[in-house]
Amino acid sequence: MLTPLDRRTLLAGSLALGASGLALPRIALAQASGTRNLLFVLLRGAADGLSMLAPVGDPGLEALRGASLTDYDGAPRIGSFFALHPALAEIGKAAQAGEALFIHAAATAYRERSHFDGQNLLESGGQVPYSAKDGWLNRLVGLMNEAAPDEPLRALAIAPSVPLALRGNAPVSSYAPSSLPDASADFMARVGALYESDAELAGLWARALETRAMAGDDGLRNLRDASANGALVASLMRGERGARIAMIELDGWDTHANQRGGFARQARGLDALLAAYRSGMGDGWRDTMVLVATEFGRTAQLNGTGGTDHGTASAAMVLGGGVRGGRVLADWPGLGASQLYQGRDLAPTIALESVLAGAVAEHLGLDPAQAMARLFPGRSAAPLSGIMHG
């Protein structure tokens, strides 16, 4: 779904790359892929792209998001059009250092609004939910191993079980940290909602939450956990014996109510995790790429409870020492009523699959067309290019 050239807005920093960027030739990589690291961060629950990277330059935003926009006063700017959520301060510093690249209004081929199906598609790389049994990251591992069959690379799920994106024929191990940054607050809120029409359980639950509240703030604990987990992931990927490809999942992005606080809490966790990871990788950061993506976006308009419902396009991030960062890649669709997808969601203008395939191909020295065909078969969109420095 490409929009006409004249509608394209030049965005972000000195350079704007919309679909035109696809035409750039792939730049040969200086280094062999053998030392390169890839971390895929999956934000489960549909992270709100408009909060993550607010298009403050779009005149339509004010009407959709209202008072919550004051949060972005003084927040890190990415170009003149976008402001990064203030809780993503460390990612903002990375962007300033040119090591964080953002892609906006991106979505997979999925156009319905079920988390389960959306995550299935983002992880499997298929075009129809449940059509593929293995994951695109696993196929990427397979592709890398074909080039060096004697030395299969180490792939790792930072989770108690291997998520679909890493499932498949290529060998993958998993490692569970003692405590992943959890979404307990969100889960607890849902349990409360589930009990609402059950007098006995609702009463017990209300009392349980009172007790819990008295037990103290677990926000700080979660933040410490996030930081510790970032450091842990780095320790598992650092050095020659480290995992080359890894994946970590962060739950809790399904912000149907009071998203101003909820999103900030989630973002702080993500920010702390990535900051600790970046610093933990040390010199290895130069050869590292972090991909952050979510299954779909959320409604552009806040709902009646200060949250947003399931939508379509969202934002993605690419971080790393070799990334041509400090920019936003977008073919900005606009936020006017007629510009929203089905009158409610940020419209998708970049295929998320093209972002993922292009990024890993450039980072790992693979042929982009081949990577696209293997990881996300059957797509007509070309892989995105110009993500890495030459």
Next chain:
Amino acid sequence: MSKASIALNRFGYGLASGQRPPADPVAFLLRQLETFDPAPRPIAARTKTRGKTGEMLQLLRGLRDQMQQMGDPAMNDAGAAAMMAETGADDPRAAALAALPPDYRKKLVEARRVAIDDLAVRVNVAIASPAPMVERLVHFWSNHFSVSVGKPGTQFEVGPHEFTAIRPHVLGRFSDMLKAAVLHPAMLLYLDQFQSTGPGSPFQQRRRRRANPQGGRGGLNENLAREVLELHTLGVGGGYDQGDVTELARALTGWTVPGIGRVGRFAEDQPSGAAFVALAHEPGARKIMGRRYPAGGAEQALAVLDDLATHPATARFIAIKLARHFAGDTPPASLVTRLEADFRTTGGDLASLTRTLIASSEAWVPGPVKFRAPFEWFVAAARLTGIDGLEPRRIARVLNELGQSPWRAPSPAGYDDLAASWAAPDVLLRRSELAERMVQAVPADDVIARADTAFPGTLSDTTRSWLTRAESGRQALALLLVAPEMMRR
């Protein structure tokens, strides 16, 4: 609840992952009476006689004697340390363990491991069982004949108590279960029977001749006798008096555990794993509940237990407990009467009792009638999620957190079987926290379809809607684990 959901959840431990709900719920339950395996391989592998209990008690006695001789006021501390080491609070336990003499400490650590391994076997057998209703019966009876690891030495025996004294008899005769459970080493230890000796027994007579009036251990202990009458058979108000308690205590003298003390040389091993020491048995005939039992040895207690097992008060007491477990905290009087009549007619045939329960309309009323106790909820959650092969220490920790560790009930009455004891704020919180952890390592696909299969025709619109709105399959599965449909049955 639909009939299929009742058969699965009210009678059993819920649907196991990957299975289909029963087409004919009644036939599904009756079939379990045929397919139940009293000694599946994991259990058969755990029931070899261990012979450790005696060693442990000897060590403990040696320890006490040592400290008494030294006039050490710390004796009670050592006893307390040993007890703390049993009961499981983490840091105090480590400290208490460190304070113990090495050989006793080693034995204690071993004992603890054995009990935890046995507990894991119980849990994993229930999770995998093709006859979950009968597993529920096993655990019901195990709680009826409650023993606890709170006493040194018991850890070696609590598992075998359930495996060999309860399991083989859940569909057999109540009298056989009663004799096996009461006269098992675990119970003899737990309720102090192992050191009860007849005041007129040759053992005590010799002791008195040796003129050691303070000579300590020994004499009659009525603990087990009282609980047999009050908790295992007739029930409070079952028509017994203090005289009956004392007479039963006398009849029980001589029943002890093998491998302890000087009397051990004279012990005759019993099928239950216990030992009978004729020298410690009170001579003479006994009169209990109006019946006379001629003088004898080990068989005297067996004869009393046989009669208690079929007493009308026992029939009534068992009928009420069983009905309460399956048909609600305040069970319908008609159901109690029917079960009681069945028990009396058959003389305590537990298979017949179970069939009568299954055939009773009162057990099939549609609304949920019970709040699931923690152990039941945990097994059902494990079956639903498909978790298996859980590591023993993790199982023990989780059940402790949930508030119901088997073989660790606070009193010989076992755990309470009333919602008021379990439906508490903290219980919901703990289950929610655990639910979130449990779903991390299991497949979380098709949760709504799985919910419909596990609670056929029963899932409420509210639950369905919140499962649909979950942000991930994992979250949906965690919500299902704490949904009202999972909490009550």
